[in-house]
Amino acid sequence: MEALAQVLSCPVCLELFTPPVLVLSCAHNFCKKCLERILILQNCSHINGQFSCPMCRKAMRLRGRGIIGLPRNILVESVLEKFKYELENLHAKEQDQLSQICEEHGESMTLVCLTDDKPICAICKLFGDHESHTVAKIAEVYAERKKSFIKDLDWVFQHSENAERARKDIEMRINELVYTSADVKVMIEAVGTSLLKGIRWRMAELKGKLCNDYSTKLEKLQLVANDLQVSTHLYHQMKIFLEQHSNSVHFLQEDKIFRSKLEKLTEGKANQQDTNDCHISIGQYFKDLIKGININNYISTNSDETLESSSEFPEAFKPDCPAFSFSGGIPNESFCQEVLDFFQKSNEMKQEPIQHISHKEGNNIPSEIDISSEAESV
Known part of the structure; x- marks a missing residue:
C-alpha cells in the first residue's frame, strides 16, 4: 500500500493526487492546482506560454488553450479513487480490531466481567482488577444480550406505535383546544357588546383567565406530546445500532447505555400526566360572564x-x-x-x-x- 501511495502522490505537494490530474507530454502527472502554482512561479501566464516540467525539466508549450488544454489522466484518477476506498476499509478494519484489544494489557478481550458489566481480557481476570469477579465468555454473553436487545427493540417499537397514536390524539385535543378557545372569545365578544358597561371589567377578567387557562393547558398537552416522541427516537437509535454495530465488544459497550435509556422510558411512562382535564368549558365561562344578570334586561x-x-x-x-x-x-x-x-x-x-x-x-x-x-x- 505504501508503494502504491508513492506512485499515486503528486511530486509537487507530495500528497495523494487531488483530481483533476493533468499529464504532460513527458508522461509526468501533477495535481491541477500544483501545476497552476508551477506556472505562476515560472512566469508562464500566456495561453501560448512556455514552461518546463518540474521533474525532468523538459520544455513544452500550452498551445493556445492554457492549462485547460492539458489532458487529464483518467486512469490515474480511477486508480486513485479505488485506492482511497481500500484505504478507508483498511483503516476501518484496523479500528475494529483495536476496539477489541484491552487498552491496559494489549490482549484480545474474550471475556465479560459480569460484576462490572464490561468486556475484559484474560490477563484482567488472572492478574488484574477483575481477579475476584464473576466472568463469562464474551461469545455467550453476546448471543444472550443480543436476543434480549431484540426483545427490547420489539417492546420499544410497540411502545412507539402506542405513543404515536396517543400523540395524534394529543394533536386533536390541541386543535379542539384552539377552536374552543376561539369560540369562547367569539361568545364573550358577542354577548359582551350587548350588555351594559357594568360588566366591562368582567369581560376583561374572563379574557385574562381564558388566556392563562389556554396557555397552561396547551403547554401541558405539548409537553405530553413531546414526551411521547421519546420512544420513537429510541426505537430508531436501537434499530440502527443493531444493524450497524461492528463487533460484540462495541455492542456490549453500548448495550448498557440503551438499557439505562429503557429504564428511564419505563419510568416516564408510569409518570405520564393525565390530559383529560385539558379542555375549556364554554358553559362555565358563560356562567361567569352573566353571573347575577338577567339577559332579558340587556336585549x-x-x-x-x-x-x-x-x-x-x-x-x-x-x-x-x-x-x-x-x-x-x-x-x-x-x-x-x-x-x-x-x-x-x-x-x-x-x-x-x-x-x-x-x-x-x-x-x-x-x-x-x-x-x-x-x-x-x-
Whole structure:
C-alpha cells in the first residue's frame, strides 16, 4: 500500500493526487492546482506560454488553450479513487480490531466481567482488577444480550406505535383546544357588546383567565406530546445500532447505555400526566360572564321586532322566555350556542339601517361593524 501511495502522490505537494490530474507530454502527472502554482512561479501566464516540467525539466508549450488544454489522466484518477476506498476499509478494519484489544494489557478481550458489566481480557481476570469477579465468555454473553436487545427493540417499537397514536390524539385535543378557545372569545365578544358597561371589567377578567387557562393547558398537552416522541427516537437509535454495530465488544459497550435509556422510558411512562382535564368549558365561562344578570334586561329595544319578524328563531329566543333567565347551575353547550346565535343575529339586524344609509348617500361604510368599536360605544 505504501508503494502504491508513492506512485499515486503528486511530486509537487507530495500528497495523494487531488483530481483533476493533468499529464504532460513527458508522461509526468501533477495535481491541477500544483501545476497552476508551477506556472505562476515560472512566469508562464500566456495561453501560448512556455514552461518546463518540474521533474525532468523538459520544455513544452500550452498551445493556445492554457492549462485547460492539458489532458487529464483518467486512469490515474480511477486508480486513485479505488485506492482511497481500500484505504478507508483498511483503516476501518484496523479500528475494529483495536476496539477489541484491552487498552491496559494489549490482549484480545474474550471475556465479560459480569460484576462490572464490561468486556475484559484474560490477563484482567488472572492478574488484574477483575481477579475476584464473576466472568463469562464474551461469545455467550453476546448471543444472550443480543436476543434480549431484540426483545427490547420489539417492546420499544410497540411502545412507539402506542405513543404515536396517543400523540395524534394529543394533536386533536390541541386543535379542539384552539377552536374552543376561539369560540369562547367569539361568545364573550358577542354577548359582551350587548350588555351594559357594568360588566366591562368582567369581560376583561374572563379574557385574562381564558388566556392563562389556554396557555397552561396547551403547554401541558405539548409537553405530553413531546414526551411521547421519546420512544420513537429510541426505537430508531436501537434499530440502527443493531444493524450497524461492528463487533460484540462495541455492542456490549453500548448495550448498557440503551438499557439505562429503557429504564428511564419505563419510568416516564408510569409518570405520564393525565390530559383529560385539558379542555375549556364554554358553559362555565358563560356562567361567569352573566353571573347575577338577567339577559332579558340587556336585549336592545328593537329585539322584540326582530324576533316577531323572523320565523327562523326557535321558541326559546322569544322575549320573556325562561331560556334567557339563567338562575344557577352550569349552562349547557346548547344553551350557550343559542344565546350566541341570537346576539349575532340581533347585531346584524341593527347594522341594516346603517348599510341602507350608506348606499343611499354613496358613502363607503363597511357592511359589518367591528365588535371592538361597537363595544366602546356602549
